[in-house]
Structure formats: structure tokens, C-alpha cells
Amino acid sequence: MKDNGVKIIKTTTWSPGPGCHGGCGILVHVKDNKVIKVEGDPDHPWNQGRLCSRCLSMTQYMYHKDRLKKPLKRVGERGQGKFEEISWDEAFDLIEEKMKKIRDDHGPESVIFHQGTGRDIGGWISMLAYAYGSPNWMFGLSGISCYTPRLMMMSITQGDFAVVDASQWHEKRYDDPEYQIPETVTIWGQNLPATCPDGFFGHWYIDLMKRGTEVLVIDPRCTWIASRAKLWLQLRPGTDAALALGFIHVMIKEDLINMEFIKKWTNSPFLVRTDQDSPALLRESDLKENGSDINFVAHDPVSDSFVVWESDNQVYQKSDIKPSMEGEFNLTLANGSKAKTKTVWTLYKENAEQYTPEAVSKITWVAPDKIIKAARIYAKSKPSALHWGLPIDTIPSTVPTSQAINHLWCLTGNLDNPGGNAIARYAYDVVTYPYHTGGSILSLPPDVMEKRIGMHDYGAIKDFRAWAQPDKVLEQIFSGDPYEIKGMWIQTANPIACTGMEPKKWRDAIKKLDFTVCVDLFMTPTAMLCDVILPAATFLEKDSLKAWWVPLQAIKKVVEVGDCKSDIEINLELCKRFMKDFPYDNVHQLFDTLLESADMTYKDLCDKTWMIPPKGHPSKPYFRYEKGLLRQDKKPGFRTPSGKIELYSSWLEKWELDPLPYHEEPPYSPVSTPDLFKEYPLILSTGRRMGPFFHSEHRQIPWLREQQRDPVLEIHPDTAKKYGIAHGEKVCVENWLGKITVKALVTPVIHPDIVMAEHGWWFPEKEGKEPELFGVWDVNVNQLIPMSHEGKAGLGSPIKTMLCKVYKAKG
Ligand SMILES: Nc1nc2c(c(=O)[nH]1)N[C@H]1C(S)=C(S)[C@@H](COP(=O)(O)OP(=O)(O)OC[C@H]3O[C@@H](n4cnc5c(=O)[nH]c(N)nc54)[C@H](O)[C@@H]3O)O[C@H]1N2
Ligand SMILES: Nc1nc2c(c(=O)[nH]1)N[C@H]1C(S)=C(S)[C@@H](COP(=O)(O)OP(=O)(O)OC[C@H]3O[C@@H](n4cnc5c(=O)[nH]c(N)nc54)[C@H](O)[C@@H]3O)O[C@H]1N2
Ligand code: SF4
């Protein structure tokens, strides 16, 4: 398209620029090789023309005077802020020399490849780490507490991930005849209009609400959506598992569950041995079908488990026997000994029994009648969809919490149904960012993978996600045990201002290493400490592709800025230097290989810009478990070890964790640390997102910063009054780990016993060298949150459930 010398190009987003998890369709106006305007693409089914302020500010971002435009080499001491511009050739040569030396002297595992959140990086940074030979590719957030716990739990429970079906799999969206508007959407700890995370666009809820969907909100804060909800439950932070189990209790008691679905598709009729220290699913080796006391116990070959069958004549006949859900059975095992067993469903009901509305109310602060009402709304709505956010990950007990919530849609059969929780796969099975082990562009031999940090501590780290465990990485940088860490490659992360808890430890860790590289777009508190800084291109300056979840889409290079290079080009160049016979010459060759499963080339994809999988494709809903579209063996069922939804989790059993969900107190809370609570009498929640900023980004962009100049602490008017704090005044937020000074935002949206601090703050306009580091130590709330508090699965951390005191700052 051409008009007055202005070319309009259709493309899609995926960091850097808006920062975000991306997905939106845009029209880019280009004049004289310069972007002059970005607007929403009205024809793109995802955002249908809408854009957030971060995308609308792209011109200010791309052409900002502070953008890094050439590679930099440190010439002073670390943190002194003395850098010299070098060419790309010099930068690549230097990195090659230094990193090869570390590899020769200490082994490739001694370099950590550190990424930030889920942006256009996972595929490319894992490729670089593996080409170099290091298994230590890492997302540096304590306990990997962002999305991974939810992904892991969905994967082991139902074999696939799921998200709310807001019609995103249909080009015609809400008007598609197959689609059904959810009667209710439950928004569990998510602030969607501001966040749009994890392959979801926040405004879809508003579209749904306009079409009649009611919302149920579970959040300690009255969010924009909560203020428009049918019911809002203001729970105590970190008690979500108890609340979900309270729902389950009510749903079972009032028969609001979908028993047909549960019988047919879950492992509820399986038998569990209960007379040992820890219960265990029965295996074929435990029992012979004909050798048991009762002849209606049948072996299920897919799952290698035992199922109890209902039968009038008590003779096992596959054709006329229905699985039975309930009971206790004394069996004779294959080795002749006796065993007590119960069905999964019997155990499940017993477990839920204790979570009465009254008991749950005491834990969660939500009134019993509200718990009952909410459970009824969720379970009776047809279809009913549930979306959950980051707070489910940011607690050490994230595994039982995500499990309990995941069960809600499994118990009601709202899985892969129109308007429920649809199974989400990469569109056309094109993997640009591997969310679990496998799917990476390169792989490493098992003996090298064995050295991945945290692998032997946690089953979930070993079996589910190929990342190193970040808390263990930080510990190992200081201990050198079992091997020394010597270098760090940091790309799309800002551990000093954002990803790192106890960021002063991360500062010391980075400074301790022999060689560090940071790839970023601006100088940050983290980049300031590194040896080489490489200038990355924005998404409008690079070619890339995305399939999270739909559509499959192209990101197109529209212009160039300075000497900036895309992350993928940087990594590909280094892969060639680190790995003999690296299979790709250029990024387009790599993209073409990734697109093989879609049977197209990158050029084809660019011509179309975006594509939605056709009906019948395994990456398109609905009811794929009935059609044999989910499992590799093409049988009906789910991609779990048993082929069933595992309400009783065989993976958790294998990892020696509790196979059923339960509530566990956060490590610091009025209940678990009452003495500490006397000194620090407020619950500190952190990281409530801000629309204009993405984490630690965008503080230098005028149109964005003018929306909010300073970091704030949300505090209830009664609490502010109690502590003599007025709106807008400077307050200290302090606990036993540290202190920050921010502005009080006195507001009734927050519970009187909770204060909410923002994360990711630093001031690009302030002094950058140490000790100031852009004022990060005055305002970074992560100084009040500990590392090494991951849960039993190696996942989760107390990011949103700390304690603090608040008082007026002096002066
Ligand atoms: N207290 C508290 N802390 C938190 C959270 C919280 O809720 N509370 N949330 C946590 C969560 S969920 C996450 S995911 C982390 C996120 O942490 P990060 O991912 O580290 O956050 P960002 O500030 O978005 O990005 C880090 C840096 O990457 C650069 N960058 C952005 N995109 C790109 C890109 O495509 N290429 C390159 N080379 N650089 C890029 C940015 O300029 C920025 O300097 O923060 C965590 N920190
Ligand atoms: N503008 C913007 N968008 C972003 C980001 C950003 O920095 N800025 N970050 C991106 C990233 S990486 C992520 S992970 C997502 C996160 O996005 P979301 O999943 O939406 O998470 P948050 O904004 O951290 O918190 C969501 C809500 O949870 C509530 N909450 C706090 N504690 C609890 C609790 O214990 N239980 C319950 N039920 N609710 C609680 C908060 O009050 C808040 O309203 O956002 C992404 N999108
Ligand atoms: S969700 Fe908002 S910030 Fe993210 S790509 Fe879309 S418009 Fe841009």
C-alpha cells in the first residue's frame, strides 16, 4: 500500500518494543525508511484493530536517543560505566575467544544462558546454549515462578495445556457457528486488561461480557474486571489452593460435577494401595487379574493400572461393565501378600471432605456463603471457562495450587469444549519456543544434560522443563559445588531490576564471574555490570515467527536502526562459531525448517502474515480427546501416562510428592510466622502490573512514563490513616531483608491488611554507574523477597506473599 510516500506494512508483534508476550496484528506506516506510526490491524482476528499504549509508542521506543546502537566493550572496572563502542566483528571475536576459553578450561556447563520472560527468545537462546554445549539454559525468576508451574501441572494432569476459549481459534471469532459464548468466565488472579499474558488478549473478556458472559473474580484487589463482576472473592494472598478445594468440596457435596465425564475420562476408578507409608497406584506387577480376591478388578493396559468395574454378576466382561468409582478393597497381590486399596475417587472425596466452606473461610478470609455461591456459579454455568494468572505460580505451594484449580475444569468437563478451557497447542505444531523438555532446535547428549543444575534435586525440573533451576544456579555460583560457574550470557533479562529476588546477591554473582554478555536495547542496571553489551533490534527491525498458541504468524523486518541486530541473528552467528557443522547458514533456512510441520516456507507465511489451523488439525479444538487427536498412538484419551486425566497424579507420585491437591501456608504469613507478623503486620504483595510498562522496561519512553512517574504502594485508606500516611506521600516499605522508598497510593481497591508494591522500577534518567545503578536500590521491591524458597517441586517462590511494615519516609 502506498500513499504520499508512506508505505503501510501488515505485520505482527512479539517483543522487543512492547515487551509483551505479543500476538497483535499491526499496520506499520513507513516513510523514508523510518517508522512514523503504528496502528492496530482491524483485520487481524486477535486484536481486531486494538492496541495498548506500548505498541502505540513504538516510534518513541525505536528512535529513542538512549537506544544502544553499537556493541559495547567494558573498559573500566565492572559497574564503573566505562564502555567503548566496537564493531560486530570485534564483538563476536571477543565473545568467541572468551567463551571458548571458559569451555576449554572449565567445560561448557560453566556458562549460564539467562533469559527473561516468554518472548521471542526461548528457541534462539536454547539453540545458542546447546550449540555452545551448555545444558544450563535458565529463566532466572526464583522457582521458575511464571507460567511454568501452571504449564507443568496441566501437562501432567491432562497431558496438554489449556486456556479459555474466547473463539481465538476461529477467523470469524465470536460469530463462528461452532463457537459458544461462555456463560461464566472465572478470572482467578489475573489482571487481564493490563497484562494480556500467555497467548491471550485481555480485551477478549470485554468482548465476551458484551455478548452476555458473566464474570467471577478471585483476587485480593478490586481490579477493573472485579468491579464489573457478578461475584468477587477477595481472598488472602497465597490461599488459592484452599479456595479451589472449597469449591471442589461444594461441587461434590451438591452433585455439581460431571460424573459421566469423570468416570469416562479421569483415573478416578483406578486403585491405590493405602496400607503403606505413602499411597501408590497399583501396577500390573502388584496384581494378577485372575489371582485377585475379587474378579471385578481389571487391568487397564494403557495405564498399567487397576480399575474396579461395576458388574451385576461380578464377572469381569469388558463389554457390559461400567467403571466403578467408589470403594475399598482388600486384595491378594501377585506375591501372595494382602493389600488394602481404595479407588482414586474414594481418596479424592476423602481429601476434599476437610475443605468445608467454614474451614476454607478461616484460611482464605472469604465468607462461607460466598464460597458456596461462587462454586455454584462456576459449576452450573454451561459452558464455564476459567483463566488463571501469575499468583498461582508465585507461591512455594504452586504445585498443589495449580492442581486444585486445574481440577475444576476437569471435574465439570469444561475441557476442550466450545467456550470452556480449550486445549492449546502451538498452531500447526510449529515450535518457536519450547515450553517443555524436547522441541528445542538442537539437543545435547544425555550425559551432558545430566549436568543441568537442579536436575537431580527436582523431578519436575528433570522431566518437564529443560531449564536449569535458578535458585540452585545462584547458590552454585557462590559455592562452586558440584562445579564452578564462570560465565553468563544474559539476553532479554534484567536480574538486577526485575527477575532477581535478593538482587544484591545477583549483583555479586554477576561481578564474581569471569565473563558476562548482555543483549538488550537500552543500558540497564544489569547491563551496566557486564563485559560486553550487544544492541538488539526491535520486532519491527527483524524477521521472526510465532505460534503461541494461534495464529501461526510472521514478524517482518520493516526498517533498520543503527547497527542493531536481531536476537536470532546474533545467536545464529555465534552458534556457527561454537559448533562444528551447525546446520543452518541463515535465519530463513532455520525458519523454513521450523515451518515444515505446517508444510510451508517462511516466505509463504510472510505472504499470509497469519494463519489459523483448519478443522481436524490436532492444534485446533474441539473434543480432540474423543477423536484420538491428542495421543501419539491416536487412541482416544489424553497425553498422560494413563491416557486419562490424572486426578491422582502418577507423575507427582513418581517425584515423591503428594499426588492429590492440598493447602499449604505461605512460608511467611500471619499463620505460619505469627511472631514475625507482629513486627511486620502487613501482607506484602508485589508485581501488580502497570499498563504503560512491561516489567522493568519503558521508564524512558515519554508517552508511557507520563502515565506514571513514580513507583507506588497501594494502601487502604484505613491502614494509611492508622499509620499517619497521606496519599502521595513518600513511604518506606521494610522487612527483615530490606527497605525501599516509594509513594503511597491510598485506595480502597486493596484489602486493609495487604499492601501492593510494583516491581521492576529503576530510573533511566538517574546516575547509571555503581553504587547508584540508576537508583534501583531505592525502589526495587525484590530486595524484600528471598531466593531459595522454591517449593518441594523446585517451583514457586513467595513473590506475592511476603510480610512488611510501612511508615512515612523522613524528609
Ligand atoms: N517482585 C516481583 N518481581 C517480579 C514479578 C512480580 O510479579 N513481582 N514478576 C516476575 C515475572 S512473572 C517475570 S516473567 C520477570 C520478567 O523479567 P524480565 O523478563 O527480566 O523483564 P523485562 O524488564 O521485561 O525485560 C528484561 C530486559 O530485557 C530487554 N528485552 C525485552 N525484550 C527483549 C528482546 O526481545 N530481546 C532482547 N535482547 N532484550 C529484550 C528489556 O529491555 C529489559 O531490559 O519479572 C519477575 N519479577
Ligand atoms: N503491562 C504489562 N503487562 C504484562 C507484564 C507487565 O510487566 N506489564 N508482565 C507479563 C508477565 S511476564 C506476566 S507473568 C503476566 C502476569 O499477569 P497476570 O497473570 O495478570 O498477573 P499479575 O498482574 O501479577 O496479577 C494479577 C492479579 O492477581 C492478583 N493477586 C495477587 N496475589 C494474589 C493471590 O494470592 N491470589 C489471587 N487469586 N490473586 C492474587 C493481583 O491483585 C492482580 O490483580 O503479565 C504479562 N503482561
Ligand atoms: S498486547 Fe498490547 S502491548 Fe502487547 S503486542 Fe498487543 S497491543 Fe502491543
Ligand SMILES: [Mo]
Ligand atoms: Mo512472567
